[in-house]
Amino acid sequence: MAGAIPGERVIVSFYLQPLRVFRLFLGAGPFFPRNAVAVLLFGDVNAVISARRWWLPARRCRTQKEEFRKEMGSMQSEKVETAKESSGAPILVTGGAGFIGSNFVLEWLASGKGPVVNLDKLTYAGNPENLASVEKNPAYTFVHGDICDAALVKRLFEEHRPRAIVHFAAESHVDRSILGPETFLRTNIDGTFTLLQAARSYFATLEGEARDGFRFLHVSTDEVYGTLEPEDPAFHEETPYAPNSPYAASKASSDHLVRAWIHTYGLPAMITNCSNNYGPYQFPEKLIPLMIANARKGKPLPVYGDGQQVRDWLYVVDHCRALAAVLERGRVGETYNVGGGNQRSNLQVVTTLCELLDELSPDSPVRPHKQLITYVADRPGHDRRYAIDARKLEGELGWKAQESFETGLRKTVEWYLANTAWVESVTSGAYQHWVAQNYDSRETAGAGSRETADAVARETTAGGAR
Helix, strand or coil, X not given: CCCCCCCCECCCCCCCCHHHHHHCCHHHCCCCCCCHHHHHHHCEHHHHHHHHHCCCCHHHHHHHHHHHHHHHHHHHHHHHHHHHHHHCCCXXXXXXXXXXXXXXXXXXXXXXXXXXXXXXXXXXXXXXXXXXXXXXXXXXXXXXXXXXXXXXXXXXXXXXXXXXXXXXXXXXXXXXXXXXXXXXXXXXXXXXXXXXXXXXXXXXXXXXXXXXXXXXXXXXXXXXXXXXXXXXXXXXXXCCCCCCCHHHHHHHHHHHHHHHHHHHHCCCEEEEEECEEECCCCCCCCHHHHHHHHHHCCCCEEEECCCCCEEEEEEHHHHHHHHHHHHHHCCCCCXXXXXXXXXXXXXXXXXXXXXXXXXXXXXXXCCCHHHHEEEECCCCCCCCECCECCHHHHHXXXXXXXXXXXXXXXXXHHHHHHCHHHHHHHCCHHHHHHHHHHHCCCCECCHHHHHHHHHHHHHHHCCCCC
């Protein structure tokens, strides 16, 4: 999706910003491109780039082309932000009662960025208690509903007239997708289609600043790219899609739908693909909160296979700030990868968690918690390694993850220890049934896996895996 989409227009005003615009052409030498005046009057980004290419050597042109896109993107973003700030219109968030969605809503409202309408079906992973602190905030509106309900989604657009859509709503757990893929196809594919159709119809009714400022942000995953070998470079925005699980395939499908709606219908949308998130309010089916919850109760800490599957860990608040940056300043039609730059094996993560729990729960009867680690049969089709190259996001939008893995994980463990009531409230009987279904049927790994895992655990304790 690199580059401006067909028909992208940027209006440049010499009266308002003469120096910024003229500076874009300084590298062209003493002769101003012969069609530059017409280009500036009509505002076609690609035409300007083509004009400059006539006068620049190829290598220099490629470099200045990127500089030009960034400059134009900055000017366009300023216009969009001005329109947004003056309108007071809300953003529509889907799946805002889930893990990442609720953290995004809290961060957005705390930053004073404007009203939020939150549409959530409240499945097992959606919890309105996550947003109890803002439920009486006049800038927050909750709507209980399904993104697959076309009539409801259409009504929300008509009633609330949102200035942007942030689309989180999705089934997201790989193990659940293996046991029951149908729900993933319905929500992640059909639901995204329904939302895109409604957004397309709504966008057609907008005019002026409201139309210029409207955005659709689709939040996706790095799992669409497949798996990496140990020495492979990290995923970048042009990495070919190669999903290996029903979940990843459903998210890849939704990404392709968004791309098609951008290029076919001109919907001003953007896509983000993030690495593994962790932090407060994560449902305890995922690795980190599951290990914390089990360790607190003295239960086994199930680790798949040899535990050497590598993930790039991203603290959820850092992710939310990246999404806000893309929504406010990102270029239409672009994909941005979001990663924390913290590659750790699953075993390293669990071992570090055990060490933190030993420190923060000195009275625990099961110290050292590492003794609870249990190796179980690996997940079918388990991807070996994920890693994200986030340099595009960092370079264009100035975002950078603020939390290291060590600081983020400590904050996460402290939050779960301080919010045991929340954990108890979300781990219902239905959740316990799913845990039994997923883990009890797996055979325990043999002694060889234990020896390999213990060796890596010793290395992690000594700091060798940092």
